[in-house]
Amino acid sequence: MSTSPITHLYRSLLRELRLVSQKPRSVRNPTVLQHVRTIVDTSSDKQTLSRTLLETRDFLRSSRIHAELLKRYNPIHGMTEEERIKATARRVGLDVPLEFKNEKE
Secondary structure (H helix, E strand, C coil), X not given: CCCCHHHHHHHHHHHXXXXXXXXXXXXXXXXXXXXXXXXXXXXXXXXXXXXXXXXXXXXXXXXXXXXXXXXXXXXXXXXXXXXXXXXHHHHCCCCCCCCCCCCCC
């Protein structure tokens, strides 16, 4: 029982969409999956469809891996400016001083 290459690519694309998504399945917008299904159902040229599915899957996989590597090797990525300053100061062994608050205010 062998599956066609297009079926394999379609399933691997759906798997990558699931892995890239930040939200649980019940909250995700179904529009993307509907568009992918429409493209697969309406395409008549199998070679073009196969290439499109492969390139889309590879793009999603590369984007996911890039985000993981950014998180791993650049720990201050995605922090606010204040958090970034504190993390940078801690990296060189310093603490950020408390800001002066005027007692008269």
